[in-house]
Amino acid sequence: MAMWMPMELPLFRRELAELAQRRRTYLIRVVGAIALLTFVGYMIANETQANAMYRQQMLTSGVNVSTFFGLGIGGAIFERIVPLLFLMIPALLPALCSSAIASEKEQNTFGTLLLTRLSPGTIIMEKLLSRIVPMLTLLLLVSPVLAYVYSLGGIDPGMLFGAVWLLFCECILFASLSLFFSAWFPSTVTAFVWSYIGAAILLVTGYIFPVTAFGAWHYQPVALSGQLFFTLALRSLIPILVSLMLLAATRVVIVRRAFVGHSSFLIRIFRRVDEFFKNLNSWTTGGIELVAESNALPDDDPVTWRERSKKSLGQFRWLVRILLVLEGPTLFVCASVAAFDPWGTRGDLTSILLTLLWIFAAILAVVKGASLFAQERSRQTLDPLLSTTMTSRELIEQKVRGTNRLLIVLACPIVTVYLTQAFMHWRGQFFWTMTYLVVSTLLMFVVLRTIVWMSAAIGIRVPSQNKAIAASIVAVCLLAVVPIIPTTVLGFSNGNSTRLGYQVAGLSAPVAIVLVESTLWTINRVHHFPYPTNGAGGYEVKFVPIEQVIVPAILFQLMYLLTARWYVLRAAPRLLNRLDDGHSRLILSARHAHG
Amino acid sequence: MSTLKATNDETSDPDAPVELPAVMIGDLRVNYGKFEAVKGISISIPRGEVFGFIGPNGAGKSTTIRVLATLQPKYRGLVLVNGLDVRSQPHQVREKIGYMPDFFGVYEDLTALEYLHFFAAAYKLPTSRRKGIIDDVLSLTDLSYKADAAVDGLSRGMKQRLALARVLLHDPELLLLDEPASGLDPRARIEVRELLVALKEMGKTILISSHILHELSQLCTRIGIIEAGEMVAEGSLEDIFRQLQLMRVVHVRFESPTDDLQQRIQNIPGVESVEQQVDRWAIRLHEHQMSVADLHQALVDEKARISMYQPEAMDMETAFMKLTEGKTA
Numbered sequence: 001m002a003m004w005m006p007m008e009l010p011l012f013r014r015e016l017a018e019l020a021q022r023r024r025t026y027l028i029r030v031v032g033a034i035a036l037l038t039f040v041g042y043m044i045a046n047e048t049q050a051n052a053m054y055r056q057q058m059l060t061s062g063v064n065v066s067t068f069f070g071l072g073i074g075g076a077i078f079e080r081i082v083p084l085l086f087l088m089i090p091a092l093l094p095a096l097c098s099s100a101i102a103s104e105k106e107q108n109t110f111g112t113l114l115l116t117r118l119s120p121g122t123i124i125m126e127k128l129l130s131r132i133v134p135m136l137t138l139l140l141l142v143s144p145v146l147a148y149v150y151s152l153g154g155i156d157p158g159m160l161f162g163a164v165w166l167l168f169c170e171c172i173l174f175a176s177l178s179l180f181f182s183a184w185f186p187s188t189v190t191a192f193v194w195s196y197i198g199a200a201i202l203l204v205t206g207y208i209f210p211v212t213a214f215g216a217w218h219y220q221p222v223a224l225s226g227q228l229f230f231t232l233a234l235r236s237l238i239p240i241l242v243s244l245m246l247l248a249a250t251r252v253v254i255v256r257r258a259f260v261g262h263s264s265f266l267i268r269i270f271r272r273v274d275e276f277f278k279n280l281n282s283w284t285t286g287g288i289e290l291v292a293e294s295n296a297l298p299d300d301d302p303v304t305w306r307e308r309s310k311k312s313l314g315q316f317r318w319l320v321r322i323l324l325v326l327e328g329p330t331l332f333v334c335a336s337v338a339a340f341d342p343w344g345t346r347g348d349l350t351s352i353l354l355t356l357l358w359i360f361a362a363i364l365a366v367v368k369g370a371s372l373f374a375q376e377r378s379r380q381t382l383d384p385l386l387s388t389t390m391t392s393r394e395l396i397e398q399k400v401r402g403t404n405r406l407l408i409v410l411a412c413p414i415v416t417v418y419l420t421q422a423f424m425h426w427r428g429q430f431f432w433t434m435t436y437l438v439v440s441t442l443l444m445f446v447v448l449r450t451i452v453w454m455s456a457a458i459g460i461r462v463p464s465q466n467k468a469i470a471a472s473i474v475a476v477c478l479l480a481v482v483p484i485i486p487t488t489v490l491g492f493s494n495g496n497s498t499r500l501g502y503q504v505a506g507l508s509a510p511v512a513i514v515l516v517e518s519t520l521w522t523i524n525r526v527h528h529f530p531y532p533t534n535g536a537g538g539y540e541v542k543f544v545p546i547e548q549v550i551v552p553a554i555l556f557q558l559m560y561l562l563t564a565r566w567y568v569l570r571a572a573p574r575l576l577n578r579l580d581d582g583h584s585r586l587i588l589s590a591r592h593a594h595g
Numbered sequence: 596m597s598t599l600k601a602t603n604d605e606t607s608d609p610d611a612p613v614e615l616p617a618v619m620i621g622d623l624r625v626n627y628g629k630f631e632a633v634k635g636i637s638i639s640i641p642r643g644e645v646f647g648f649i650g651p652n653g654a655g656k657s658t659t660i661r662v663l664a665t666l667q668p669k670y671r672g673l674v675l676v677n678g679l680d681v682r683s684q685p686h687q688v689r690e691k692i693g694y695m696p697d698f699f700g701v702y703e704d705l706t707a708l709e710y711l712h713f714f715a716a717a718y719k720l721p722t723s724r725r726k727g728i729i730d731d732v733l734s735l736t737d738l739s740y741k742a743d744a745a746v747d748g749l750s751r752g753m754k755q756r757l758a759l760a761r762v763l764l765h766d767p768e769l770l771l772l773d774e775p776a777s778g779l780d781p782r783a784r785i786e787v788r789e790l791l792v793a794l795k796e797m798g799k800t801i802l803i804s805s806h807i808l809h810e811l812s813q814l815c816t817r818i819g820i821i822e823a824g825e826m827v828a829e830g831s832l833e834d835i836f837r838q839l840q841l842m843r844v845v846h847v848r849f850e851s852p853t854d855d856l857q858q859r860i861q862n863i864p865g866v867e868s869v870e871q872q873v874d875r876w877a878i879r880l881h882e883h884q885m886s887v888a889d890l891h892q893a894l895v896d897e898k899a900r901i902s903m904y905q906p907e908a909m910d911m912e913t914a915f916m917k918l919t920e921g922k923t924a
Binding site: 299301303305310380383578580 | 667690708716
């Protein structure tokens, strides 16, 4: 008998083979690599340019500068690149890992896998490995850049080793976390959402407790020498321990929850609470209901009716709960800030809250929008609907109309923050305060509605719900951020005369709306939009009339909304893969055109 | 409107319009990328007929039905439903058809009544008539007592009947039923079959696909056998049997056959081929040239000593197996 048996790792091999067969694997890698290398390249160029300018200034002022002045800037560049890599891991790994086990459950293949001779522990390890490898390959893409940066000097070998080691630790940590949720939840979508929630909690924990690798590393790269080796070991210890605990927890639940149904823990809790309050209501008031859930049958808009009366994110009682959950803490924070820190001396907490609420609202809008049709498709209920006499346009419009209530609920806490900011910075200027409120509220609805239309379009085409949500998140992120990148880059590299133009153009990105809203109180105060400029007197801030900022922002966002709506409705039959009278006319006219 | 104008034959009233077929498909071709799923199918189904669409999985049955259901935008060829062009008049076509896909496609979060009201609204039935229509279809599908039950709690057979009830809401003239009995237990299958018989008696034209041959033979007036995207046979059951019997296989066992016997049998007029198998000979016979009884006589005349003479029985399954080779497109 052979003393040494080679490890076969069949699951790991299968996963990698599947990954290799998917076109999107290469697409993600190429796009990821381009984005990463572009960003890194930009940072290197920026740092080198700043260094050259500094050298020039010193030479101009008569200071003797050595030929080797530029050496050592590698350290500064390294300190800017590494945090980016650390941020990439929690951004990407949950998406990669959350489907590892949950998708097997969804496809009913997990039972078969458990019947093989692979032990649950082996399954976990092979799954973990198969998801970490793609992430590491993505990180490896930066190694030539790191080598170049290393050659510029200023980097201790220990720093390099420490970064690589801690990156690896962070990979294991976030992969273990997502794997645990993947083993716990029956659906990929739930595992996906909870993986990101868990990742956010870990990052916040790392922010609060700097001894952990996650989060703290973004600010303090360590050199591996003497006492710092101990620091590195200490930093690795907690993530490794947490990872081991998560893997052990995954081992415990992987079999126990292999065949769990689609019953949500939150829904079970809410049902209990429902029952309790119903009994309490019966006991105290005899069962009086101020707003009873309608039991009416559908009238003219059956699709909207179903979205509103049968879906959790559409039913009145669920929306009230979501509103209470969001509005309670929002009111508390807003009231505290207004009462104790109206001048924002401890940082503008309301702006942070606003950003968080925006992120939450955007995610929920994406989930709802992407699920509108993707859920019908995955549950095989779309074809019967498409064979009815409803037009494709009616179908989509009714579906999107079904999200109105949810958007209003999501808007409430955001409007609360706007009101607080308006109250805090009132100073008797009624017109500007009202302008701020109206513009912010209008833009909020426009952006949320755009997100729903975009996600709905993606959800129609993408076959599975989780893929539709993931694709929609990517699309919304791209829309939110991409317009800022060229405007920022061009704004930095051009003269003062064009800088304002680029900044205003940057408002075309929906994410800029949040930033603008959070600083609009300043505008309220000065009636002008501040922008930095290098004037004769050095770096200073100039102002332009506010309407020159607000009007383009509103126009940009309205354009996005109208374009998205117009495209989806126009392409409705094609997106739904169905013949419509208008659609057929298009086909026929195209055929005539081609003879 | 591009409703076809039919020509009248000489014997009928020249002013009376000839009834158009419920379905007319001419040289239908459907591609999924480079893969050709349907390769030039042509069918004509008169009104009131129950047409059985038989074929192995992946033969192109569902694709053809989806074209008729206006859910397959990319296709080539002519497809008419009651004379209406599916490509240019999909909306009118949808009013004429009731499509049931090969899966339940029911909303689990509704009750049976809500489900039917949902589709009644989707079909834009007048509000005042909805209740009466829904009561009728529930009664027809024997689901009245389950009207307020959640769809989620219905059995598979009930869900299928509910799907049939949904299809009937707008009183379509043509029913497109894709594998309506698949996955059902024998009782549910019989119930669905009885329901289809009732619909047939109501004068509905039905296009039904299945690979359960037995159930189609009891229901269909005509069948079409499709394989690898091509129609390999079409006609009434009798036509197809007759067509197949032209090449009937007779299994024969001989006692001490001589060396030249195979050649001599081959030379008998009407015999297509003779194949020696392990324990028997298989003789393929053109039955219109020579009957099974005449072949027996011819073999006796050839001085062959016959220990077994067994013409292959002809039924739907045999026909299917004979006509198809297990190919996929």
